[in-house]
Amino acid sequence: MKKDFSVKWKSSSQKRKQRKYILNMPLHLRSRLMNSPLSKELRKKYKIRSLSLRKNDVVTVMRGKFKGKKGKVAKVELKRTRVNVEGINRAKKDGSKVNVWFNPSKVLITEMHDDKKRLKRLNMEKLKETKDKKTQEENKTMGGENAP
Numbered sequence: 001m002k003k004d005f006s007v008k009w010k011s012s013s014q015k016r017k018q019r020k021y022i023l024n025m026p027l028h029l030r031s032r033l034m035n036s037p038l039s040k041e042l043r044k045k046y047k048i049r050s051l052s053l054r055k056n057d058v059v060t061v062m063r064g065k066f067k068g069k070k071g072k073v074a075k076v077e078l079k080r081t082r083v084n085v086e087g088i089n090r091a092k093k094d095g096s097k098v099n100v101w102f103n104p105s106k107v108l109i110t111e112m113h114d115d116k117k118r119l120k121r122l123n124m125e126k127l128k129e130t131k132d133k134k135t136q137e138e139n140k141t142m143g144g145e146n147a148p
Helices: 015-023 027-034 040-046 116-146
Strands: 035-037 050-052 058-061 070-077 082-091 097-102 107-111
Touching (some): 027 050, 035 107, 070 097
Antiparallel strands (some): 035 050, 082 097
């Protein structure tokens, strides 16, 4: 694997190369890593398993010391692929409070911030998928009729 980031690089079983790939990834591609799973209700509603996290989404922590706690996403850091949730703090020895950061995959989206752009993109992807499926089905039926 070369020193710089390459989109053409497929994969490796070596953990160091996987880490290097992620750490050298440019920010516009790193947003792909900021996805987190949707709750069961949202999954049924939008028919999608995960979505990228945005600032005002309401999330539930699924792992660690703060498991089960809910809060709004206060900050999203693409560079370090981590998320800060409002109301979840850790006390330091001197008594001051520090924000706790979470990996986006360890957080469940329970309420989406009404982001028209994100929902519009979702609907566009669904339309494309349904059109592709319909054309595939039509091609299969056409091929079946023309066969001797």
